[in-house]
Amino acid sequence: MRKDTIKLTRKIQLQVDAPTREEKKEVYETLYRWQNRSYRAANLIVTHLYIQEMIKEFFYLSEGIKYRLADEKKAEDGILNFSKINCTYRVVSDRFKGEIPTDILSNLNNNIMRNFSNDLSAYRSGERSLANFRRDIAFPFGTRGIQRLCYKEEKKTFCFRLFSVPMKAYLGRDYTDKRSLLEQVVAGQIKLCASKLQLKNRKIYWLAVFEVEKEKHSLKPEVIAEASLSMEYPIIVKTGKATLSIGSREEFLYRRLAIQASLKRAQNGASYCRSGKGRKRKTKATEKFHELEKNYVANRLHVYSRMLIDFCIKHKAGTLILLNQEDKIEIAKEEDGFILRNWNYYELMTKIKYKAEKAGIELIVD
Numbered sequence: 511m512r513k514d515t516i517k518l519t520r521k522i523q524l525q526v527d528a529p530t531r532e533e534k535k536e537v538y539e540t541l542y543r544w545q546n547r548s549y550r551a552a553n554l555i556v557t558h559l560y561i562q563e564m565i566k567e568f569f570y571l572s573e574g575i576k577y578r579l580a581d582e583k584k585a586e587d588g589i590l591n592f593s594k595i596n597c598t599y600r601v602v603s604d605r606f607k608g609e610i611p612t613d614i615l616s617n618l619n620n621n622i623m624r625n626f627s628n629d630l631s632a633y634r635s636g637e638r639s640l641a642n643f644r645r646d647i648a649f650p651f652g653t654r655g656i657q658r659l660c661y662k663e664e665k666k667t668f669c670f671r672l673f674s675v676p677m678k679a680y681l682g683r684d685y686t687d688k689r690s691l692l693e694q695v696v697a698g699q700i701k702l703c704a705s706k707l708q709l710k711n712r713k714i715y716w717l718a719v720f721e722v723e724k725e726k727h728s729l730k731p732e733v734i735a736e737a738s739l740s741m742e743y744p745i746i747v748k749t750g751k752a753t754l755s756i757g758s759r760e761e762f763l764y765r766r767l768a769i770q771a772s773l774k775r776a777q778n779g780a781s782y783c784r785s786g787k788g789r790k791r792k793t794k795a796t797e798k799f800h801e802l803e804k805n806y807v808a809n810r811l812h813v814y815s816r817m818l819i820d821f822c823i824k825h826k827a828g829t830l831i832l833l834n835q836e837d838k839i840e841i842a843k844e845e846d847g848f849i850l851r852n853w854n855y856y857e858l859m860t861k862i863k864y865k866a867e868k869a870g871i872e873l874i875v876d
Contacts, residue, residue: 515721516868517703520688524707524714527669527676537675538712545709547610548618548649551602555622556641558598563630595623611673617650617704648708648717656705660696668692672707679716691720724870729828731872737818737862738833739855744814749825756817762810769806773799807854815861819869830866831874832859 526537599619603612625641632638651672659670668679681689694700706717735749744757776795822830859875866873 514724516724518691518720518722518868520686520691520718520720522688522692522716522718523680523682524677524716525680526714527665527678540675541707541709541714544610544614544707545647545649546645547606548614549643549645549647551606551610551615552618552622552643552647554602554605555598555619556626556643558601559623559626560633560640562597563633595619598623611651611655613654613673614649614651617652621650646708646710648706648715650704650706652704653702656702659692659702661693668696677714677716691718691722694722695720725868727823727869728826729823729870730826731828733825733827734829734831735822735825735827736831736833739858744810744858745818747818747821749822749827752821752825754817754821756814756821757810765806766803769799769803773803807857811854811858811861815858815865818862819865819871822866822871823869827871829872829874830862831876832862833876 526534528534528537599616602615602619606615622641626633629638629641633640655673657671657673659668661667662669662678665678667681670677679688679692691700695702700723701721703719703721705719708715708717733749735747737745737747740746742759743755744762746755747753773796776799780792780796818830821827863873
């Protein structure tokens with residue numbers, strides 16, 4: 511049975527809702543402590559999971575050792591004192607008790623176990639290295655972590671408490687649906703799910719996850735739209751007698767190549783910059799152009815995928831087929847690397863998949 515809901519993730523900047531500078535400093539220290547403990551806990555969890563799964567490979571241990579990863583109280587040959595999921599949680603909760611909310615550790619443990627299970631076959635075959643978490647990890651928390659979420663008229667923004675920490679949303683000139691989604695959460699119309707918090711460059715970002723109903727459109731599953739991600743045009747789509755070419759090679763690459771040329775000039779001139787604060791000052795211009803290129807590409811791909819889905823909705827196509835994608839990728843690899851480097855096939859397909867699911871369109875990749 512197909513689900514009638516879809517989960518949307520939105521990146522919302524947060525600010526500390528405290529009156530004094532000292533209180534804000536204390537909140538930042540708390541958040542960075544939580545991030546540090548999450549980083550350490552994540553690496554501990556994945557290490558213990560790997561050792562548990564690979565213990566059968568330790569053939570040099572004594573022959574009488576038990577291998578079964580089960581609670582010894584429930585299985586005669588079990589080697590664990592607790593259930594498998596509870597073992598790793600107990601490891602990190604005992605070590606970091608009182609330094610971080612247990613809700614964060616619980617969600618972190620569940621997320622890592624789920625991802626580890628998905629990649630287990632690759633770990634066993636040696637095709638994938640063990641996950642290694644960075645210090646700037648985005649740490650997860652459940653819905654219990656968001657308390658008293660409401661819109662405060664005097665502050666003209668949404669305020670809440672992240673566990674005991676007062677926070678407020680900074681939406682700025684919001685041209686997206688973030689404000690609308692938060693309003694619907696406050697009104698009880700949609701559900702807020704387990705989310706994450708990210709600390710980056712002294713800024714706080716809430717990776718909020720909303721569960722919303724899929725869009726209702728009068729689509730016909732028997733009406734099929736065929737789309738192709740080509741070299742000359744980002745997307746060519748047709749259904750029946752209707753055909754649409756979305757974007758063009760010149761339109762997409764012109765601006766991106768201009769940004770890359772500016773980046774190259776900035777890199778060449780970086781060695782002549784005044785070095786007041788070392789590497790950070792010298793690479794300031796190059797970082798600016800890196801971010802500019804990333805934002806431009808993301809914007810273009812959002813526009814292209816949106817136009818594709820709007821075309822399907824307009825012609826009531828309930829099925830969308832992406833044709834010959836493997837062939838296109840192979841052709842791109844045979845080129846000098848220019849097309850594959852600049853075209854972002856995978857990211858475009860990811861955006862198409864997400865928007866198709868939200869609109870209730872069945873996507874088939876040929």
